[in-house]
Amino acid sequence: MQLSHEPVLNELDIQAEPFAVCTLEGSCKLYLGQRPEAVWHYVVSGTGKLKIQSMTDVELHSGRIVLVPAGSRHSLIHNGSADVSGGVNIPAKLDLERIAAKGEGNGKMIVLCGAVSLGMRNTNGLVDLLRTPLHLDIETSAIAERAVLGIIDEVTGHRTGGQAMVRLLLLQCVFEILRQRLEAGDPALIWLSGLADPNLWQALRVMLDNPGGAHSLESLAEAAGMSRSRFAEQFKAAYGRAPMSFLRELRMARAAQMLLDGRQPVKQIARKLGFQSRSAFTRAFTEFCGQSPRLFRTSDHSCY
Template identity: 30%
Template sequence: MSSSTPLSSRRLSSAHLDELIALLEIRVLGLSECLVSEGFMLDLDGNDAPGIHYILSGAGLLHIEGADTVPLSPHTLLIVPPHHPLKLEVPANRAGIAPTVVTGREHKHAADSINRFRAGTTEPMTVMICGYFNAAFGASINLFETLSAPIVEQFDPSDRLDVYLRTAFDELMAQEIGAGAMSGALLKQVIVALVRRSLKTSALWMERFALLGDPQIARAFADMTARPAAPHTVESLARISSLSRSAFMARFSAAFGQTPMQVLRDLRMRQAAANLRAGDLALDQVARNAGYASRGAFMRAFREIYGTGPAEYRAASPGT
């Protein structure tokens, strides 16, 4: 792509982006409080999933493996790529004093049903909500999986991100019915706030994502995500992208690491899994809703994605 291409033509349209965000499924894998006293550093392991970290109060420095040190203040939000350990430091007032390093996994405890990581014995100077999550369009299409560098954004109290994250935290701790769905919905509001911020600033962090960085390919993916049961073909998707068949295949595979039909199968299986969890539709109807005319082909595809048959999946789903 030429560097002279206007910025507006390199970005996904608001309509397609809105469609993709609407169909994005957020699942919170865990949230904890991180409390650090002056002169201490909390060392946290990386995780297979992307991390989300939000400063509730205080200031400090966040050292992320493979990235520049990030200065922190209240309402700083960070999305950290998978497998990136980090260290939250609250420097001592006196220069030249090295911080005391505390390993998070050795100082995690639960009090009043709240999971906490604690570094220091005095009043904490900095409090951060830290956790991990998945943001997916199907069983394997994860928005943040290919993120290579942290996203750092400074918000204001009026943006209410602390309220969303605190409430999600409380939901997970309460473990009432629907806690997972509620916490996911709350975290999605944080992700939407991030997307809006990127559209209004020069940060342009969305262009770091392979599936959003190529607007022509993203248009086809948006249509696949919105209508997984439609009779999509490589040719029809290439037309949506305004590309030749060969160019579409090459660019789609580069963006996703899979062929269009592999990604479509993944999205169709997500549709089928949702139908199986939601009710007692006959398997033939579930197959048709997922775009399969053959029950046998549907069952084979479902087993390849989920490792079990549709009937067994439904039987094992909560509430069925």
């Protein structure tokens, strides 16, 4: 690992909270919709696919962990094949939502699902920067494999504090995904490497803390203690996009989360994200997401 990665990983604040057990029997699809947080899926047993809107399908098999970007509409698909992993029953004692789908065939896929939040240096919102799914096969990591064996032991056992222990073990797995992909130079995590630059971090933190603020290239460069041209060049090299383009994407990602949360009217969300009118926000969001804020919030996409 490059030396600059060490302080970044050391200061990450990751929360991984299990919320559901998904069971797919036979050849079927289970629509999971969208959540304002990033979502992880751990395949306890079985094989199939994870289908994510506008992204390449991710193959699923026993022992695979997948981290899905926040706000991504996605489904679990089971191919109906017989379960060769021996099968695992997750007891009702583990207080998680039970979601099931059933189709033709006797095969079964069981997936443990949860929400992920990611912060750094007392700042939330880093999970907004994840744009593509990440996955890890536990056979490639002794750390992840030990954690997963512990998860299986907890979800099939009868000990007190099972859900808390599952949360801690999954936290190790999520961290291991990030660490492996960072070490491999995965372009999907270019922004994580960029956090090592303390000057650029100051500008990024301004955007994460208040994406709707009246930011400009000049004000962000000032926050970073750089000239406009130097800041623009280094920011794009670190985060893969020009500063103002990055800010627009961050605003739309935050808007999607707020819309899915459902507690604020569209006009209020628009104002909080720096738009002078609801119509201006609607145009920007529709261009970014392919549908209006109202449709994004209310549509039933279960056919996806």
